[in-house]
Amino acid sequence: MPVYLIKPLLFTLCLLPTALLGWQFYADELGANPIEALTRGTGEWTLRLLLITLLMTPLKRITGWYWPIRVRRMLGLFAFYYACVHLMTYLWLDQFFDWDEIWLDILDRPFITVGMLGFVLLVPLALTSNRYAVRRLARNWKRLHRLAYVIPPLGVLHFWWLVKADIREPAIYAVLLGALLAVRSPEIRRRAAGKTAQQPAG
């Protein structure tokens, strides 16, 4: 499938969770505690999109396709978008802009501290995702965007520290994230490259 089709398709797919959650919220179908369900839903989609964004580079390397690189920025921005909705749900629906409470939460609750840190780190990445910033920042752009490897672990930690006893779900995210980071390690990349080189040609 050509990129000019893949991109709008992915764009639409990324909007589906918003449409679904929005509809369920409107129709009062999010259960007894809709605000909790909404917070949880948008948070999980942030985490999923962060991981999907991280998947693009290895996907390109393994398959040789070029489209993963072409959609990578869009996916990253969608992760930022869901992080914004997630944060707004917390600030507005959950806390009703009670800044004293929110500030105490950020200071006292480690899971909120790391979540907020993750969001703050996402902001410069979103702001510098345009072509102009890439050119302007030159070598520093690459350095700055290495934060893309720091933010997802903060997201997983944010989820992990939130659950009471059943850590299965955050553990799944942690394993996937671990794999996505591991395939980037120079050691693994060298071995993979070595293996392909040793394969007999033809």
Add this chain to the structure above:
Amino acid sequence: MLIKRKTDLTEHDVTPFDLYKERRRFIKAGVAATAALGFPWLVQAKLTLGKITPGPFSTDEEKTPYKDVTTYNNFYEFGTSKAEPAINAGSLVPDPWSVAVEGECDKPGTVGIEDILKNHALEERIYRLRCVEGWSMVIPWVGFPLTDFIKRFQPNSKAKFVEFETLNDKKQMPGQRRRVLEWPYVEGLRMDEAMHPLTILAVGLYGNVLPNQNGAPIRLVVPWKYGFKSIKSIVKVRFRETQPLSSWEKAGPKEYGFYSNVNPNVDHPRWSQRRERRIGEFGKRKTLMFNGYEDQVASLYKGMDLKKYF
């Protein structure tokens, strides 16, 4: 935004619950009678509650809708999400059921659920329930004081605590296949807490037997403590000289204490307990000391450092 459209109908236009129940009972009785005529083996003995009188300590706050009370549950024996218990609890068989009473008492023994229902006058108690996670409900329980139950077994002078256990059966409780907590679920109270007139054993809610996901057929309700202290589907009661170790204490000793009294001034290490969301409400309300039962229970903890004994 949650946009609730106004309708012309009010709460009062709905068939009153009693009338609705009456009709159900009438239909059920009819079906049962018909079945009994032709197919007597089809008639299953089903738990029913006798006369229910209004009990003391009830709040006049707006009750949480039945649907929310029965579909938003923490009952890890049926799954760790709030929705799972209502979906999975069909495998629980609450009848026949028996509760074994043992330990430091003169008359240990096992009692069947029918016996319990027959021997205790049932009261309706409309209590607030505050979950440790920061949400709350108002639930019209049907039950009787735990102290009445305890007296039947004549605890001796060594009985300083009461320990409770939930059923431990993977077949009936599929959530127990995973060791999220140590099974069976264990909870405990100090003897004076257990004998307090607010503490009840509940066998129903909204005038009917307990739905399985709410802890059928018999559960504890201690309204001034966080919800997890109110252990569900009880099969064992044990009088002890030493303080029991509850399941949540075992899982997280720094986060869940033996007392677990609702206290807005003592935070859970990971979140604030100052406020709560009443299910069905939009904003948050202040959490009350001992969940609003301070006048009744504060004396139990006189002189105790509640930050230490959380």
